[in-house]
Amino acid sequence: DQQVKQNxxxxxxxxxxxxxxxxxxxxxxxxxxxxxxxxxxxxxxxLISISSIKDKNEDGRFTVFLNKSAKHLSxxxxxxxxxxxxxxxxxxxxxxxxxxxxxxxxGKGTLLTVNP
Amino acid sequence: xxxxxxxxxxxxxxxxxxxxLKCEQHMGHRAMYWYKQKAKKPPELMFVYSYxxxxxxxxxxxxxxxxxxxxxxxxLHLHALQPEDSALYLCASSQWGLPYNEQFFGPGTRLTxx
Numbered sequence: 001d002q003q004v005k006q007n008x009x010x011x012x013x014x015x016x017x018x019x020x021x022x023x024x025x026x027x028x029x030x031x032x033x034x035x036x037x038x039x040x041x042x043x044x045x046x047l048i049s050i051s052s053i054k055d056k057n058e059d060g061r062f063t064v065f066l067n068k069s070a071k072h073l074s075x076x077x078x079x080x081x082x083x084x085x086x087x088x089x090x091x092x093x094x095x096x097x098x099x100x101x102x103x104x105x106x107g108k109g110t111l112l113t114v115n116p
Numbered sequence: 117x118x119x120x121x122x123x124x125x126x127x128x129x130x131x132x133x134x135x136x137l138k139c140e141q142h143m144g145h146r147a148m149y150w151y152k153q154k155a156k157k158p159p160e161l162m163f164v165y166s167y168x169x170x171x172x173x174x175x176x177x178x179x180x181x182x183x184x185x186x187x188x189x190x191x192l193h194l195h196a197l198q199p200e201d202s203a204l205y206l207c208a209s210s211q212w213g214l215p216y217n218e219q220f221f222g223p224g225t226r227l228t229x230x
Contacts, residue, residue: 032217041223041224043206043221043222049218102166102171103172108157
């Protein structure tokens with residue numbers, strides 16, 4: 001059972017426009033959410049995160065929105081640049097003990113292509 | 117230094133070989149992780165170490181044997197692997213004891229089992 005879902009395998013946008021990547025989760029124990037960006041043949045790079053006590057977190061061109069009642073989060077990239085083209089993974093971690101709160105559950109990823 | 121390094125970058129091994137993957141970080145993180153990632157799939161957690169002790173083993177077969185010799189190093193010893201074990205193996209590290217968990221990943225080792 002997939003607990004973190006990224007239903008769009010791919011997204012294509014024009015340079016300068018907004019990119020919106022979506023993520024849904026089913027486990028109500030998740031309380032911390034992260035976005036990672038991954039280029040081919042490289043490890044994931046941490047991008048931005050949000051805790052469940054917030055509904056928005058912004059860092060430069062990247063903003064993450066969290067809607068807890070809908071169990072939905074989204075990553076907005078404005079303006080999009082060709083260098084943003086990569087696979088974006090949504091990940092979640094939850095409350096727990098004995099290290100279980102340190103387990104990240106990843107979605108399957110969305111391939112973002114930003115066209116010049 | 118905000119980098120996690122992994123060696124080797126690529127590894128090809130036979131099913132009877134014994135090899136090791138290495139990971140190093142100098143961010144003072146006390147948690148280190150091994151993940152496995154197959155093509156077009158998300159990373160899957162294998163092991164978590166905190167303060168050099170194994171905290172989580174996600175029911176990984178015993179042909180994968182992790183080791184944490186000190187707070188900066190993490191090894192993954194491989195023995196009698198199967199072709200289906202071919203994947204990208206990622207190491208990550210994070211702080212421990214905080215209410216949140218931002219993990220920093222290395223570039224990975226691309227493993228091919230013949």
